[in-house]
Amino acid sequence: xxxxxxxxxxxxxxxxxxxxxxxxxxxxxxxxxxxxxxxxxxxxxxxxxxxxxxxxxxxxxxxxxxxxxxxxxxxxxxxxxxxxxxxxxxxxx
Numbered sequence: 001x002x003x004x005x006x007x008x009x010x011x012x013x014x015x016x017x018x019x020x021x022x023x024x025x026x027x028x029x030x031x032x033x034x035x036x037x038x039x040x041x042x043x044x045x046x047x048x049x050x051x052x053x054x055x056x057x058x059x060x061x062x063x064x065x066x067x068x069x070x071x072x073x074x075x076x077x078x079x080x081x082x083x084x085x086x087x088x089x090x091x092x093x
Contacts, residue, residue, distance in 0.1 A: 005061075006059065006060040006061035006064055007059055007060075007061040008059070009059060009060040009061075010055060010056045010057070010058060010059050010060075011055040011056075011058045011059070011060070011063075012052055012055035012056040014060060015055060022048060022051060022052055022055070023048060024041065024044035024045045024047065024048035025041075025044070026040050026041050026044060
């Protein structure tokens with residue numbers, strides 16, 4: 001699966017190659033009602049789908065490229081932590 005060009009490997013591919021499938025699962029607990037389990041499973045499914053979607057839109061090449069080769073302003077906006085240098089370290093203000 002990972003014998004492809006970095007442009008063709010998503011973070012989802014990388015995650016699942018290491019950790020296995022990204023799936024939502026409610027831990028078994030005898031103390032939760034069926035209604036609560038169903039609602040919790042739906043919420044976890046929604047979160048997992050959002051994670052899968054986000055991870056599938058970032059490729060390994062995006063992480064390997066420096067700010068000179070691609071606009072890195074999306075990093076600041078996505079993380080909310082301020083400006084990031086080429087090594088991925090937050091710049092002090």
